[in-house]
Amino acid sequence: MALDKATVAHIAGLARIRLSEAELEPLTDELSHILTWVEQLNEVDTSGVTPMASVAAARLPMREDEVTDGACREEILGNAPRTARGFFVVPKVIE
């Protein structure tokens, strides 16, 4: 499928990746090329075939609902670019 620039800009917005106008054009061509190439799957008759999400056992293992870790706030915050008073700091989201 040939994508247009507006669609690529929309996808980039969904993926939260800022693209410049200059990047948009070549990327539109590349993504269109890749999508056209993967569309050869349409040759395959898959009617009645169950989709496979994983080769692992279809049922997830169960365990007791008990606390297995915690009390590691310092470790969790340790790699954050900005923290304050035990929290991650981000730009203001509520006016």
Place this chain on the structure above:
Amino acid sequence: MSDSSLLALTLAEACTGLAQKSFSARELAAAYNDAVKVAEPLNAYITPTPERALAMADAADQRLARGEALPLDGIPIAVKDLYCTKDVLTTAGSHILDGFRPSYESTVTDKLWQAGAVMLGKTNLDEFAMGSSSTTSWHGPVENPWRRAGDNRPLVPGGSSGGSAAAVAARAALAAIGTDTGGSIRQPASFCGIVGLKPTYGRCSRWGVVAYASSLDHPGPMTRTVRDAAILLRAMSGHDPRDSTSAPVPVPDFEAALTGDIRGLRVGIPREYRVDGMPGEIEALWVQGVEWLRAAGAEPVEISLPMTKYALPTYYIIAPAEASSNLARYDGVRFGLRVEGDSIDEMYELTRAAGFGAEVRRRVLIGTYVLSAGYYDAYYLKAQRVRTLIARDFVTAFEEVDCILTPTAPSAAFAIGEKSEDPIAMYLNDVFTVPANLAGVPVVSVPAGLSDDGLPLGLQIIGRAFDEETVLRAAEVLEAAARFRHLPSFIAGGGR
């Protein structure tokens, strides 16, 4: 022993030498620390850890002296920089993980250290393991220690575990661990003339491995011999409750499976792997491989894996889809790079634009598209249905044969920059390796010969799920017949 003779030992030989006190773990670690330095021009390591190596070697020496040796005591190993290692920089080859020092250790590396292994450092890779050349790392491209005869251009080591492969081939690591999502252990092993093993999905825990495509990611060993791979795999394997896809199955003694006896083994030769444009030398090596196994008493059987040609396009829907979801966590809030913005969305967008390289962006965007409303069924669900058929191909084949022999890659190593213009030309590198990831079955690549211009070529043996033993047994026979003794142009510590 001299450094060069220490560096020439296989993992199995080094275990024996350490047990017999022919040399100490410290001597071995020191020789490898020097080799890592000498091999710097290859850019195989992002973060060497020489001090940690010596400290771990000293601990191993103490256990050896007390007669309490662990299975891998004193064995120096390189770790693909996709495994989280506690307090040691973990980059995934990406700018976006700048400065990330995990507060935890991956299950697989933890098992290796618990078995006495010594960490040499973290090896370079394609960014987030997305690639077949190890040229997309934020930390620069890796160079293959091999060169074409009469041509001095630097070659790629394959990817994405190219740093691990180059380090093992150049004797800058005794063994290494990699990860294989579409061929990322086996294709670089083939390009660098070493052994690479992708185990069954679920055999080795993915906990603490930076996720690319979770249903396809497989940790595995990269070594100089099949025996070494068997030894290392045993230490890496086992059920892990922290990975819900980890299989609760016993871990066999894989080394014990190397009996050398493959009489009566039925080896499938899939006709669909004869692809257009495959060089004659690879076809010839494949035919030779069949003859080697036949001469050892195996029975070659022509088989069909009809969905083979659809494996790559299936992979290039499923892997980007899973990647777009997995890589959503890189948002500039909890770890790594952050580019400030006026709003939180702007901060996300600027951080991810600055932090992700071109191939990662491409895959995240493709993945976002195929998962988006209106396209999910046409692309993602369609690919998952074809995946079912690809896995079924293998189940059907294994009703008739015990293992399958194919080439590992459709070419030898290529020059750095040679294939970077066209993404699909790069994707085609994985045409023979991707099907086994989709089906989750075990495969080992063995160096089997040289191309006309003097570069290593691998053959791979694919087996039934959780039957690594048959795969390894057949691979060892192949290895013995191929007698691959060639060395790359560059090795640390000189010749034998």
